[in-house]
Amino acid sequence: MDIHHADPAKSRLLLHVCCAPCSTASIERLRDNYVITGFFFNPNIFPVSEYERRLGEAQIFFEQIGLPIIVGAYDAKDWAAKTSEFADEPEGGRRCCICMELRLRVAAASARERGFDLIATVLSISPHKDVRMINELGRAAADAAGIGFLELDLKKGGGFQRSVELSRAHHLYRQDYCGCAASLRERDRRRAGEK
Numbered sequence: 001m002d003i004h005h006a007d008p009a010k011s012r013l014l015l016h017v018c019c020a021p022c023s024t025a026s027i028e029r030l031r032d033n034y035v036i037t038g039f040f041f042n043p044n045i046f047p048v049s050e051y052e053r054r055l056g057e058a059q060i061f062f063e064q065i066g067l068p069i070i071v072g073a074y075d076a077k078d079w080a081a082k083t084s085e086f087a088d089e090p091e092g093g094r095r096c097c098i099c100m101e102l103r104l105r106v107a108a109a110s111a112r113e114r115g116f117d118l119i120a121t122v123l124s125i126s127p128h129k130d131v132r133m134i135n136e137l138g139r140a141a142a143d144a145a146g147i148g149f150l151e152l153d154l155k156k157g158g159g160f161q162r163s164v165e166l167s168r169a170h171h172l173y174r175q176d177y178c179g180c181a182a183s184l185r186e187r188d189r190r191r192a193g194e195k
């Protein structure tokens with residue numbers, strides 16, 4: 001589907017969300033033009049207590065703003081098996097590529113199954129993420145599912161800073177690591193180095 005020829009006001013968008021804070025400014029930017037449903041699918045998040053915390057925050061936030069959210073399966077073992085070979089790579093490498101490809105592929109398949117017109121993801125609001133990689137993976141996932149993909153760079157125009165402000169305003173928990181066990185170890189090393 002070529003989204004440039006669709007009437008965006010009528011397009012049903014399944015928006016992959018990694019957490020509530022990244023959803024805030026992303027939804028603010030998209031809400032006037034799309035009919036949005038959130039899709040929380042993040043088997044990368046470790047440990048399970050952190051997964052439950054981020055999921056709970058996302059559900060509360062979506063309820064506050066009056067939008068529906070679908071929760072995908074949490075198969076952390078499958079995610080670990082797919083990425084274990086690259087567990088020691090720094091953020092931004094092949095582990096992240098596999099991680100994002102999986103999340104976008106499942107989002108696209110789910111969107112297709114449920115009759116959405118297109119998908120997007122809030123991942124590009126993070127200054128730590130490679131927007132080109134996200135958009136290439138999203139396009140490929142959407143093409144394979146036969147739906148549209150909305151290319152975004154949500155950090156542009158102060159998007160990340162706005163997400164920080166809105167997270168504060170909504171009293172949201174903001175995590176300080178991306179999600180997986182490797183990024184948690186990296187966070188711990190960073191903290192140790194700061195002492």
Ligand code: SF4
Nearest residue numbers: 095096099178179180
């Ligand atoms: S650092 Fe983030 S994007 Fe990369 S593999 Fe870990 S959870 Fe996924």
